[in-house]
Amino acid sequence: MRLAVIGCGGMGTIHASLAARCGFEVVACGDSRLDKAKALAEQHNAEAADDCLALVKRPDVEVVAVATPTPTHGAYVRAAAEAGKHVFCEKPFTRTPEEGEETLAAVKRSGVKLLVGHVVRYFQEFEAIRERVQNGSIGKVGFVKTYRGGIYPRGEGAWFHDYAQSGGVVFDSSIHDLDWIRYVFGNPTRVYCQALQRSDPLDYGMVTMWFDQGLITHTIGTWAHPGGFRVKVEVCGDQGMVTLDSKEAPISAMMRETAGGGPSMIVPGSPVPVSPYQLEWEDFAAWMRDGRTPRVQPEDAVWAVRIAHGALESARTGAPVAL
Amino acid sequence: MAKIGIMSFAHMHAEAYAASVNRRSDAQLVAVWDDDPKRGADAAKRHNTRFVDDLDAFLDSGLEGVVITSENVKHRELTERAAAAGLWVLSEKPLATTIEDGKAMIEACRSAGVGLGTAFPCRYIPSIQAVRAELEAGKYGDIYAVTCTNNGQFPGGWFGVEALSGGGATMDHTVHVADLLRWMLGKEFVSVYCENGHLMGRDTALDDVGVLHLEMDGGTIVSHIASWNRAKSFPTWGDVTMEFVGEKGVVEVDAFNQKLNVYDDRTMRAQWAYWGGDPDLGLVSDFIESVNERREPAITGEDGFRALEVTVAAYKSAASRQRVAI
Ligand SMILES: NC(=O)c1ccc[n+]([C@@H]2O[C@H](COP(=O)([O-])OP(=O)(O)OC[C@H]3O[C@@H](n4cnc5c(N)ncnc54)[C@H](O)[C@@H]3O)[C@@H](O)[C@H]2O)c1
Numbered sequence: 001m002r003l004a005v006i007g008c009g010g011m012g013t014i015h016a017s018l019a020a021r022c023g024f025e026v027v028a029c030g031d032s033r034l035d036k037a038k039a040l041a042e043q044h045n046a047e048a049a050d051d052c053l054a055l056v057k058r059p060d061v062e063v064v065a066v067a068t069p070t071p072t073h074g075a076y077v078r079a080a081a082e083a084g085k086h087v088f089c090e091k092p093f094t095r096t097p098e099e100g101e102e103t104l105a106a107v108k109r110s111g112v113k114l115l116v117g118h119v120v121r122y123f124q125e126f127e128a129i130r131e132r133v134q135n136g137s138i139g140k141v142g143f144v145k146t147y148r149g150g151i152y153p154r155g156e157g158a159w160f161h162d163y164a165q166s167g168g169v170v171f172d173s174s175i176h177d178l179d180w181i182r183y184v185f186g187n188p189t190r191v192y193c194q195a196l197q198r199s200d201p202l203d204y205g206m207v208t209m210w211f212d213q214g215l216i217t218h219t220i221g222t223w224a225h226p227g228g229f230r231v232k233v234e235v236c237g238d239q240g241m242v243t244l245d246s247k248e249a250p251i252s253a254m255m256r257e258t259a260g261g262g263p264s265m266i267v268p269g270s271p272v273p274v275s276p277y278q279l280e281w282e283d284f285a286a287w288m289r290d291g292r293t294p295r296v297q298p299e300d301a302v303w304a305v306r307i308a309h310g311a312l313e314s315a316r317t318g319a320p321v322a323l
Numbered sequence: 324m325a326k327i328g329i330m331s332f333a334h335m336h337a338e339a340y341a342a343s344v345n346r347r348s349d350a351q352l353v354a355v356w357d358d359d360p361k362r363g364a365d366a367a368k369r370h371n372t373r374f375v376d377d378l379d380a381f382l383d384s385g386l387e388g389v390v391i392t393s394e395n396v397k398h399r400e401l402t403e404r405a406a407a408a409g410l411w412v413l414s415e416k417p418l419a420t421t422i423e424d425g426k427a428m429i430e431a432c433r434s435a436g437v438g439l440g441t442a443f444p445c446r447y448i449p450s451i452q453a454v455r456a457e458l459e460a461g462k463y464g465d466i467y468a469v470t471c472t473n474n475g476q477f478p479g480g481w482f483g484v485e486a487l488s489g490g491g492a493t494m495d496h497t498v499h500v501a502d503l504l505r506w507m508l509g510k511e512f513v514s515v516y517c518e519n520g521h522l523m524g525r526d527t528a529l530d531d532v533g534v535l536h537l538e539m540d541g542g543t544i545v546s547h548i549a550s551w552n553r554a555k556s557f558p559t560w561g562d563v564t565m566e567f568v569g570e571k572g573v574v575e576v577d578a579f580n581q582k583l584n585v586y587d588d589r590t591m592r593a594q595w596a597y598w599g600g601d602p603d604l605g606l607v608s609d610f611i612e613s614v615n616e617r618r619e620p621a622i623t624g625e626d627g628f629r630a631l632e633v634t635v636a637a638y639k640s641a642a643s644r645q646r647v648a649i
Contacts, residue, residue, distance in 0.1 A: 142522030143532045143552045190644075192516055194536050194544040196467055196568075204468045204568050206546040208534045214522045218534050218548060220470050224568045236532075236552035238524030318646050320516070 001086075001288065004028040004061040006052045006076055007068030008040040009155060011090050011117075014277055015065045016044055019088075022281040024063065030055040032068075052076060057083045063288075064088070069159040070166060071095040074103045081110040088284055090117045092175050093301035095167065097309050100302040107298060115284045115294055116301035120176040121183055122276035122283070129235060129242050130184050139239030141185065142215055146177040149222030150229035152201055161201045168197045170205035170315070171308045174221035178207065178311070179304040181217050187303070188217075192320045193311035196224070207311045210320075246270065325350040325614040328386045330401050331357045331393035332366040333481060334415050336442065336603070340390050341370040343607035350611040356381035358393075382408040388614040390442075390607075391415060394487040395494070399424040406435040413440040413610040413620065417498045417634060418627030420489025425631050429624045438613050440620025441627025443502045445563055447605030448578045454567070455507040457574065464570025466508055469545045471500045475561030477551040483527025491529030493519045493637055496549035498630035499563060501537075502622070505629060507565075510540040512629075516646040517637035525551050535637050536646075558584075559595040 003024040005016045008031040016026050026044035030052035031037035041048035049055045056064055056079045064080040066073050066089040074094040080087045087107070093116045094100040107114045120126050133141055149169060153160045160166045170193060182188065188209035195205035203223040210216055233244040251269030274282075286292045310321035327344050329337055332355070344352045352372045357363025360376055367374035375381040382404060388411035391401045398414050405412050412432060418441050419425040432439035445451055457463065473496040481487040488494060505511060519533035532552055537545040553561050563578040581599035606622070613620040632649050640647040 138554075140524060142520075142524065143548075143550060145548065192518065192536055194468075194538075194546065196544065198467065200570075202467070202568075206468075206470060206536065206544070208518055208536065208546070210518050214520060216518050216520065216522060216532055216534050218546065220546070222568070222573075224468070225573055236523060236550075236554070239554070241552075241554045241557065318514075318516075320644055 001025070001062045002027045002060055003063045003065060004030060004055050004058065005040065005065045005067065006030045006055065007066060008036040009067065012065070012067035013040055015067055015088065015281075016040055018275065018278045019065060019281050020044065021278060022285050024281070024285070027060060028055050028058065053079050056080045056085065061085060066090060069155070070172070074099045077103050077114070078106040081107045081112050081114070084110060084112060086113045086288060088115050088117065088280070091179070091301065091304065092167065092171060092308060093305050095165070097302060097306040100305045104298055104302050113284075113287055114298045115280065115287070116296055116298070117280055118176065118179045118296045118300065118304060119276050119280055120180045121295045122279040124272055124276070125244055126180055126233070129233060129244060132242050133184055133235060133237070137240065138235065138237030138242060141235055141237045143236040144181060144185070144215065144217040145219075145232075145234040146181070146217070147220045147230065147232035148173055148177055150225045151227050152203070152223040163197050167308065167312060168195060168205065169203040169221040169223040170195050170207060170311050173223070174205060174207055174219050174311070175304050175308040177219045177221075178209070178307045179300065181209065181219070182303060182307065183300070185211055185215055185217070186213070187211075188307060188323055190320045190322050191307055191310045191314055193315040195312065195315040205311070205315070209307070325611045326353045326385055326387045327351065327611065327614070328354045328356065328381060328384070328389045329366075330389050330391045330405070331397070332362050333357075333359070333394045334392040335478070336415060337366065337390070337392035339601075339603040340392065340442075340607050341366065343601075343604045344611070345370060346604060347608060347611050349615060353386055354381055354384050378404065382410065386410055388413065388610065390610070394481045395420050395489045396487055399428050402428040402439070403431045406431040406437050409435060409437060411438045411610070411614045413442060414624070414627065415442045416627065416630070417489075417494060418624060418631050420494065422632065422635055425628045429628060432624060438619045439624035440610050440613065441622050441624060441630075442606060443499060443622050443626065443630075444602040444606040445499050445503055445578065446506055446622060447602035449600050450576050450578055450581075451503060451507070454574055454576050458507055458567065463567060463572045463574055466543055466567050466569045468568040469504065469543065469565055471504070471545065471547040471565045472550075473497070473500050473561070473563050474548060474550045474553050476553040476555060476557060477523075477525040477527070477531065479526065483525065483529055485529055488529070490634070490638060491519070491521070491527060492531050492551045493517065493533030493535075493549050493641070494634055495551070497533065497535065497547065497634045497637060498627070500547050500565070501630040501633040502626055503565070504539065504545060505626070508539065508543065510543060512633050512649045513538045513540060514646050514648050515633060515636045515640050517640040519637070519641045523552050530641075533637065533641070537633070556592060558593050559597070
């Protein structure tokens with residue numbers, strides 16, 4: 001199928017090549033910065049454009065991948081849906097739950113397929129934890145803790161630094177864990193959050209959710225570490241526990257000298273046969289080809305926004321937010 | 324030579340405190356009292372001292388100080404008795420289970436002119452002391468956020484009985500870290516929001532998991548997990564961990580992560596064997612010196628009370644689902 005990629009930054013570049021690997025043909029690359037559109041288009045022998053709304057409507061485009069800054073997702077997804085194109089959209093789906101619902105309604109009206117990139121659902125280690133929980137091997141789960149983050153992200157044009165746009169670490173990064181927890185354990189009832197959102201820039205957030213079946217979850221997100229990236233998970237049941245720490249990896253290396261001069265950080269490596277980002281595209285392709293239900297359904301994406309947005313509201317008011 | 328008695332072996336920490344007293348050359352373990360005579364008599368034998376069945380006789384046996392390691396709710400009455408007899412008191416944590424009891428204990432010792440200490444041995448863990456010194460020297464700059472845990476296996480017994488413990492995991496596993504945060508950052512708590520419940524199926528009706536969101540002076544945000552969420556098969560009893568996020572850097576302390584990984588075919592269970600220093604000895608040593616010097620212990624009743632306030636406010640928050648001022 002013919003694909004247009006909108007937003008040719010970090011994620012757009014990854015999606016273009018992984019989609020290509022899954023049989024999609026990248027025919028157009030759009031970015032509000034034409035130079036970035038051109039750079040990616042060149043790699044795929046595609047056309048470049050800076051008018052992305054026009055690009056979405058091109059008759060030869062069948063699928064649109066949206067990888068622009070979060071607050072711009074909704075308008076592109078709606079335009080694509082109205083033009084009858086299937087859509088892959090990076091998470092967070094939208095910046096507010098209201099816009100999420102409005103955009104979901106547009107998608108449903110047009111009958112196109114929408115997959116939002118909650119990629120943690122495709123990570124093999126997270127899937128292995130989910131399977132253990134689901135087959136009851138640790139009994140009834142009463143507590144879950146997740147931890148994700150490291151260095152402050154460096155996006156194009158510093159949009160990550162503008163919390164009004166990115167929502168900071170809680171909305172942009174912890175949303176991965178909040179979504180995964182909901183995937184495994186169902187809908188939370190209320191959420192409480194504390195978040196730094198400093199202009200240094202530096203961000204760190206703690207989110208607690210309550211589930212009526214008798215479960216508390218605690219999610220820590222950091223963009224406050226001087227380097228590195230780490231993920232930790234702990235799931236506690238009445239008959240056992242499962243824990244995961246990305247620091248425990250098969251490869252760890254440290255260079256004596258780097259291009260920058262000094263020695264490098266230790267970056268643990270954990271290569272997998274197929275990247276989880278590619279699994280997203282395989283899932284999307286199978287949905288379109290065979291009608292197989294994908295791992296992330298459109299309503300899930302709105303729910304994730306609702307939870308993460310509720311968390312930010314709680315951080316602002318100091319009160320729990322009912323979901 | 325400080326003459327020390329131990330009041331009750333209900334709390335398992337009594338073992339380590341008794342052993343610590345016996346390791347000091349400036350102290351003598353004179354007697355044990357316990358409202359469970361068999362438990363007390365056995366303990367006295369183990370620690371080479373005598374058991375005194377009658378509380379009045381015990382208080383009158385030439386003691387200068389007592390370590391109170393009873394069930395939580397009995398701390399107040401035993402403290403009042405000991406203070407009235409003119410004895411220095413080291414109370415196991417939590418100092419008490421209610422604000423009223425905590426205040427009464429402090430008042431009883433103040434008016435009797437005896438010292439009152441709270442057993443927060445975590446202040447004597449070398450890694451905690453090292454990070455405190457770095458924080459104090461400004462190595463990490465201003466501290467903006469801290470995330471902490473005090474997880475454990477379910478201790479069982481009276482810990483799960485409200486009439487004796489005063490509360491579940493939130494009661495048991497909040498005060499150590501609350502005290503460390505006050506001591507390491509030199510700040511007081513302002514508010515708490517708490518979610519807790521009986522979620523882990525432990526053999527009790529009480530909360531076995533608590534999650535606290537705290538605020539300290541100057542806006543430092545803190546989360547803390549107070550739990551009995553560790554599986555029976557977990558390789559150790561639990562943990563005390565803190566991650567500090569500061570202006571100049573981050574630092575993570577995993578206070579008991581000085582361990583050997585032990586694989587034992589006889590138990591068919593992997594275990595962590597702690598080889599780090601003994602924090603209980605530091606705590607008990609200070610108490611003995613405070614008795615000998617007739618001074619307040621380094622970690623006071625007031626410190627115990629401040630940590631207790633956090634716990635009491637946390638339960639209030641959990642019941643009302645609102646943030647509660649401390
Ligand atoms: N799933 C993941 O693991 C993951 C990781 C990082 C980012 N993301 C998400 O992906 C999205 C993009 O993030 P990124 O890291 O690639 O950011 P980025 O800043 O690297 O790239 C964004 C690109 O969009 C372009 N752009 C900006 N505004 C635009 C507009 N209005 N129209 C068209 N193009 C525009 C920019 O020029 C830039 O090239 C965000 O929603 C982010 O939250 C997901």
